[in-house]
């Protein structure tokens with residue numbers, strides 16, 4: 001976990017977000033930092049068992065142990081209460097994302113997710129959840145505030161068989177999509193992570209199928225799936241996706257990995273506000 005601002009790893013807007021002594025809210029670095037200026041991870045492990053998951057690799061946790069399920073981190077809620085007090089005292093507000101290193105709506109005991117959201121709200125912070133837990137997120141929908149919070153889901157395909165192959169513990173794409181639609185109908189800002197892109201045609205079809213209730217797409221490649229990374233024509237993908245999002249008029253952000261393929265000078269703002 002980063003402890004100090006590093007201009008090589010963090011974006012300039014994150015510099016002011018480092019609060020001394022904070023333990024469980026942090027400005028994520030690198031590729032994660034492209035998703036959110038602040039993040040927190042209540043759990044260790046995740047029961048979604050995505051074959052492409054990079055977390056066991058970067059956290060040096062055996063994959064079998066990581067896949068066995070999510071467990072609350074040691075004294076997490078107490079640490080979160082102390083952190084939000086520090087953020088409040090420092091006058092730092094912002095949207096905190098749950099989560100990069102786990103899924104807030106994993107299949108196990110997730111009481112701490114609701115407790116975490118309540119603690120963030122109480123401290124005047126907004127939040128965003130990124131999940132493949134589908135309808136499990138509805139248990140907290142009453143806490144999401146239009147104008148403050150956001151709900152996001154990762155989608156790699158519309159095909160249930162493909163999803164079961166790659167994300168065998170997660171909910172199926174149709175359930176994730178129905179949940180996005182429901183959050184959007186309640187006035188909550190919704191976004192979709194198109195990362196990893198495992199199948200170019202599938203990602204294009206996702207945008208076609210969901211753009212009427214998704215406010216923003218974050219588009220990336222497949223960094224931890226070597227064969228797909230090597231064989232996909234990322235330039236062609238970027239240009240086709242660009243054509244589609246422009247024709248549909250939907251908000252989008254191409255992650256750094258795909259930016260070399262964008263037309264020179266193309267406006268691609270990193271921080272599109274994630275609330276209505």
Ligand code: SF4
Nearest residue numbers: 046048049050053102
């Ligand atoms: S949902 Fe996210 S954290 Fe969980 S296994 Fe899949 S990629 Fe990893």
